[in-house]
Amino acid sequence: MSIPNIIPITEELIAAHGLKPEEYQRILDLIGREPTFTELGIFSAMWNEHCSYKSSKKWLRTLPTTGPRVIQGPGENAGVVDIGDGDCVVFKMESHNHPSYIEPYQGAATGVGGILRDVFTMGARPIAAMNALRFGAPDHPKTRHLVSGVVAGVGGYGNSFGVPTVGGEVEFDPRYNGNCLVNAFAAGIAKTDAIFLSEAKGVGLPVVYLGAKTGRDGVGGATMASAEFDESIEEKRPTVQVGDPFTEKCLLEACLELMQTGAVIAIQDMGAAGLTCSAVEMGAKGDLGIELDLDHVPVREINMSAYEMMLSESQERMLMVLEPSKEEVAKAIFVKWGLDFAIVGKTTDDLRFRILHQGEEVANLPIKELGDEAPEYDREWREIGSLSPLDTADVEEPEDYGQALLDLLGSPNNASRRWVWEQYDTLIQGNSLQIPGGDAGVVRVEGHQTKALAFSSDVTPRYVEANPYEGGKQAVAECWRNLTATGAEPLASTDNLNFGNPERPEIMGQLVMAIQGIGEACTALDFPIVSGNVSLYNETNGEAILPTPTIGGVGLIDDWNHMARIGGARNGDAVILIGGDCSHLGQSAWMRDCLGRAEGAPPPVDLMEERRNGDFVRSAIRNGQVTSCHDISSGGLATTLAEMAMASDLGMQLGLSACHGPAHALLFGEDQARYVVTVPGDLAGYVMASAEGAGVPFRHLGAMSGDSLRIEGLMSVPVSALRATHESWFPAFMDVPEALAAE
């Protein structure tokens, strides 16, 4: 049944639209009358947290967003960064948390679809994707179901669309029991002189609807994503959209073909809040009004009301302003690809957003104010006190270091993620140089002999929880370090800030301090934020997720013949630690996962040291001196060494006698700004002398040899045993009958 547009606006209705009484008053003041039902829906769509960033805007403005290579910073569908030779990389990361918890397959699939659309709307062909996923405790009854559905959804959409998934994260923590996180990243390549923006230009030009038909799916999705969860969550299932990667693939090809014809004046994908948000954005940015006649909107269900059409989040749709002389050629392209092409409105000079439906005007609103006059809050926030560092003497050494390492490698958060990424097509397009399992995914730039791009996504939520400021810094530093570990020059980043309810001062405090940390690190490392997304209200029954500001970074490799991988070390290569000896055990993975202790301050991030050590490692890689490289992060030096031994399928004979401090801190502590590199034996002296000259601390740990990871006096574990343990947890967890039954 269709909802008529003559519905009384009651307090309940206003509240059901997620609007606070004072926000409703603002609407009344703005338009000088009571809104129609459709207008109320439009305001709700534009003014919710997800679309308006009303709680975070004040702080987001403090982030560094410019740089010599930055062509487009935040505010468009995606950020754009120059990579030379007339090419640019277009990228963004976006969350689809709420829908993925309600309906894991479709929620994750449409998250991937949405981010891909953001990238190709700007004229770029997507070349890489990543996914940062966070789930509740492995033993929570919903976890297997969510992992199974989300991974299948990510793969189902990305594989069919045809983009290689080259990186990501998967993490478990009880704090995500009621809210899983799905952060999808996509990057594409475009010509710097052929980037398409959403700003409409010209009065009286046709506004064209492209792609799939509009249905009732996803009505109110953005408003749902701006609220906490409670027991009524199952009722929200209809707010989740349904993805169709086939249509999206056709839409990609049709749009790229269309863009070459000169027919596109402005283009905007229909994501959150669908037709409403895309039309308002195009008009408001171009200082133009937009008039839409909904009778021309292609629909797949009968009797849809104006309200439903304006708020539908049906996928695989675009809105564009057309160069009128190109109408026929544009239409022919969409007919060829079996997609809808309909002129649904026009640009006007009156700055009004006017909606016509069945001959009646059902909305007439000031277009600029819809976006610009959205409420903006300076929410109360509380400074999060810092914890004192944990004294390593308070932590007992393990009796058996070899067993401790195996316990760590076989634990849910440190085990191999192969089970996940083998369900993603990592090779399609034929340009993947490094697939998941190393520090960063690497994809070569088509049409260029030696150039490649590196991608990594990082955050350590337990650090952010313990100290949001240092944790924010660390997320950026680790991303920068992972790119550096391949030999890439980190170019720019995108942030996906996942937090709880910002109306609580302690949550707002996490957000504010994390942004401050991110800002400082991005400035110090010349790693500007060029796009991003904020996801708040990740809470269920008042319990918030761990604060999770995911950073997605992009780096440039000039010559992929001189890049480094996690594997590839040869027998006899020297194993060298770059960076200082480790002395912090606080918030380490080993303490959390093997001792059950989440204590103390996280390791501090010294950004000058980070930069100095990273610059040294990068130049050694680019000079062809490094046979393999891996950064040190969760799990400490021991985990890094084990992962390198497994990747090279070669043992190591090492000793820590030159290092200072207790062995458990040296091996399992997570001090920052550190790497392990392997270099040919005859270059070891030269590389260490260079490090000394550059003021970079280092330790010569030993050499690659044999078939065991042997650390003198501490452990000797066969590489085959490391691998068996590392590879077994995930399949054992997921490939059980209960997991299949939950699908």
Place this chain on the structure above:
Amino acid sequence: MKAAVILLPGLNRDRDMIAALTKISGQAPQTVWQTETSIDDDVDLIVIPGGFSYGDYLRCGAIAARMPVMQTVREKAEKGTRVIGVCNGFQILLEAGLLPGALMRNASLKFVCREVRLEVANANTVFTQGYSQGQVIRCPVAHHDGNYFTDADTLAEIEANNQVAFRYTADTNPNGSLNNIAGIVNKAGNVLGMMPHPENLIEPAHGGSDGRALFESALGLVEA
């Protein structure tokens, strides 16, 4: 020899295939859209690439197999033109009746992308003559429906006629295929269907070039 690549909506390894054919043969293949019914007379090799034609809706390859271009492919194949279908291309050739059998959902019920090993089960075809009999090569797979199945009689016939071109080594069968079948040819030997992606392993950047000899063979670039 000249190649043509068939294009259908939803295919997504078409660009990989075009790049591989161009790099190996030195010339770009002709591309033929699904509604076209003419393929250049001088084309000696037709390739149907991988992907998700028509979203794999209905059944993998079922809709694509009924598009106009496939009638032309059929006619050319009957006249002896070489045809290769890779992944979704293999599924389309099965649905079009140009090869026997069917591809079911992987035994794991999951999409799988990894490197497998293939044994060249018959090096005496126009597609495999660049390999030696029994040679084991590396090759990536990336599919959700690659579990080859057919009835017992057909299977016996395929085996008796040496129509199995490639088999997964027993320890790397990624999908549960009968007899570890990864690729088969038709009776006449001029139509090959295979699930693995040789086009993604043809140059140093791919980490190896074991897939190259297949295209070199099919393009007549190796001595028989």
